[in-house]
Amino acid sequence: MNTDELVELGQQLRVDSVRASAAAGSGHPTSSMSAADLVAVLFANHLRYDMDRPDHPGNDRFILSKGHASPLLYSAYKAAGAIEDGELLTFRKLGSRLEGHPTPRRLPYVETATGSLGQGLPIGVGIALAGRRLEHTGYRVWVLCGDSELAEGSVWEAAEHAAYEGLDNLTAIVDVNRLGQRGATRHGHDLDAYARRFQAFGWHTIEVDGHDVDAVDRAYGEARSTTGQPTVVLARTLKGKGVASVQDREGLHGKPLPEADEAIAELGGLRDRTFHVHEPHTSGQPRVIPSSETELPRWDPGEKVATRDAYGHALAALGSGRGDVVALDGEVSDSTRAEFFAKEHPERFFECYIAEQQLVAAAVGLAARGWVPYASTFAAFLTRAYDFVRMASVSGACVNLVGSHAGVSIGQDGPSQMGLEDLAMMRAVYGSTVLYPCDANQTAKLVAAMAGLDGVRYLRTSRGAAPVLYGPDEEFPVGGSKVLRSGERDRLTLVAAGVTVHEALAAADTLAREGIDVRVVDLYSVKPVDRETLRRAAEETGCLVTVEDHREEGGLGDAVLDAFSDGRPVPRLVRLAVRTMPGSASPDEQLHAAGIDAASIASAVTLLVEEAVVR
Template sequence: MNSDELVELGQQLRVDSVRAAAAAGSGHPTSSMSAADLMAVLLANHLRYDFDQPDHPGNDRFVLSKGHASPLLYSAFKAAGAIDDDELLTFRKLGSRLEGHPTPQRLPWVETATGSLGQGMPIGVGIALAGKRLDHADYRVWVLCGDSELAEGSIWEAAEHAGYEHLDNLTVIVDVNRLGQRGATRHGHDLDAYARRFRAFDWHTIEIEGHDVDAVDRAYGEAISTTGQPTAIIARTLKGKGVKATEDREGLHGKPLKDADEAIEELGGVRDLRVRVHAPPATPAPRTAGRDGLDLPRWDKGEEVATRDAYGKALAALGAAHGDVVALDGEVGDSTRSEFFAKEHPERYFECYIAEQQMVATAVGMSRRGWVPYASTFAAFLTRAYDFVRMAAVSGSGLNLNGSHSGVSIGQDGPSQMGLEDLAMMRAIHDSTVLYPSDANQTAKLVAAMADLDGVRYLRTSRGESPVIYGPDEEFPVGGSKVLRASDGDRLTIVAAGVTLHEALRAADALHEEGIPVRVIDLYSVKPVDRDTLRRAAEETGCLLTVEDHREEGGLGDAVCDAFVDGRPTPRLVRLAVRTMPGSASPEEQLHAAGIDAESIAASARLLVEEAVVR
């Protein structure tokens, strides 16, 4: 398109953004209006995309990081012929594909769910990294950011990572409209303040007037021709551009225009321009990642093996069998044992350094490109990236997460390193799977099973060695459990997983010698939970005792409670969990101090069956 046509297209995008928000009675038209010219030039002159084939391997990828400007995105979809005007005006209505913030669950042209600011750019980095190192394709990644979200630390994790990786297939467009939700942004219209920051991370920067379509066009061309560096286009814009009552005015964020008809008239009226978006290049179909026979590592019963070691070795074996598996780590690969994968498959291993938000975002981006990511760090440090995990579920991303060094059983490192909230966090994620293996063979089988599951999958592993209790041919279906001790005369049931399962077995043996038979269940699948086995145990033994190396809230005990939320009588249920703030001590001392070791379990069981012995 020529300059005049681009100006007209920009005005159409503004008008349609105003119309969509007016029809909904809510939305963010002023944030859309500031970026309309930036979007118009990209859509008409530079984006290579086949809307009929959103999975075309040559398609450029566009990420709207400022997801609240969804009216602009949907207006662009209309201009490209992907949706019609009737659908545009269903914006934010029940059953509409056009949600307040866009999601790929509804629209195939949306790369990732955005709206939690600071996420689109890190995920764009992940997509660009996949293009460079995995897909070996020449598609470009375009990310439209707002200036307010540049206050987020995740943006600068992404900026450093992209600069370090020389992602010259990535262009970030910053819509510097000066105004946030409640007033001016930190740097206002100081474009150089943003450019200096990007340059510090080895980006090529271009500062422009964002409503000068010719300047925007030249900037995009310069970004495409830049090699060896990602490009940040810093564009000065005006929020509410084109309407005198809204332009560069505070207090209008997230509100439809008061007089939409008058604003539309001021913008030149309704238009119906159609854009012929450039077709993607005739790119060969991406290579099909082979899936050969899986040869998982095997351990003999009685061996002492840490589940983190089993995780690393199983992941390496999975990588050999499944060419679509990739591994990421946050600079603790020697501890999580993802380094085993790195040594065998360096071309599919990604070191994200101590930037957990970027690690998860990279995994989300790679998942979007059809890869199967396994991202690992200490369970405690996944708290930093929790918003990215939450939004991954909103996107419907297939994501495998491993949290090692869980619980007080890590020992002397102290509470800052102990994952004590991770089960609760991951259980709360929509449609997540949460697994907590207790031995090496079980870990290996669950690592393999995760590759074919949907949604967010979390595997909790432990630092210390524990005895192998299952044979290498044992199966562990997700949603199942294992009954390891049982008799007709069981007085109660101990439910445990991971580290505490071994303590429970020792307690059960001690109680058996005292004439107190108890049942022991290995609840390795924390979500989904094995309701049938738990209900049967409750009916047959009358009491459940849960033991977990985790906080009381949201973990194993709550998972067991979920088996009894259908209105049936709830059994007597007692929980042993970490209720104090631990310090530094040996693993054995930690378990005892928390009241979750074999001695504590046995003492609680004696009280519960009224067989306590006075000593």
């Protein structure tokens, strides 16, 4: 489009943003109006995208990181012929695809959910990595950010990673409109302040008047021609641009314009222009992923193997069988054992260093492109990236997260390294799967099973070696469990997972010698939980004792309670969990101090049985 056409398109996007927000009675029209010219120039002259084929492998990728400006995005989709005017006016209404913040669950053109600020650029880095290192189709990734979100540390994790990887297929566009939600931003309209920061990370920077469509057009062209480093276009804009009563005014964030009809008239009235987005450069043939039968590693019962070791070997094997599997790690791959994958499949391994938000974001970006990512770090450190995990669920992203060094059983490193809250936080994620294997063969089977699941999948692994309990041909369906000890005279049921399975078995042997029979259930699938087995155990033994190397809140005990959430009587339930703040000690000492080792379990059971007899 020429200059006049671009100006007109920008005005149309403003008008439609005002209309959509007015019809909804809510929304962020002023944030949309500031970036209207930026989006108009991008969609009309630079974006290459087949609107009839959102899955076209050669499509450029556009991420609206300032997701509250969704009226602008939907207005652009309307101008590009992807949605109709009637649908535009369903914005924010029940059942509409046009949500307050866009998500790919509703619209196929949306790459990722971005309602939580500071996530668009990190995920864009993941998509750009896929394009550069895996797909080689030449598509570009464009990310529109707001200036307020540049206060987020995740943005700078992304900035450093993109520059380190030389992602010249990535362009960030920053709408520097000076105003945040409650007032002025930290740097206001000081473009140089932002430029110095991006330059320090190794980005090519361009400063521009965001309402000069020709200048914006040239900036995008310069970004496309820049090689060896990512580019950021820093655009000075005015919030509420084009309507005098709201332009560059505080106190109007997140509110429809008070006089929408007058504002529309001031913007030049209704327009209904459509345009054709440029086609991708490539022919659009889907990539062919090589695959073969996966031969998982096998261990003999009685061998002592850490589940983290089993994870690494199983992941490497899965990578040999499936060409769509990729692995990411946060500079602890020698501990998580993701290094086994890295050595066998270096072209599909992504080192994210100590930047857990970028780690999970990159996994989400890779998943958005159809890859099957496994992202690993210490379980404790995933708490830093929990907002990205939560938003991955909102996006419907299929990502595999693996947390190692879980629980007090890691030993001398102390509480800062112990994942003691991870089961709770992962169980709380919508649609998640949470798995906690106790031996090597079980781990290998669950690693392979994760690749075929939906949503966020979490696997918890342990540091220390443990005896292999199961044969290599044993199956472990997600949602299942294993009953390891059972008899007609069982006085109660021990429910354990991971390291505590071994402690529960040892306790059961001790108790048996004392004439006290107990059932032992390996609840390796923490979510979904095996309700049938737990209900039968409750009916037949009368009491459930959960034993977990985790905090009492939200972990195995709460997962067991889920089996009785249908209104049936809840059995007697006793929880053995980590209730103190650990220090440094050996793994055995840690388990004993927490009251979850074999001796402590046996003592608790003896007391429970004695109380039951007295009563």
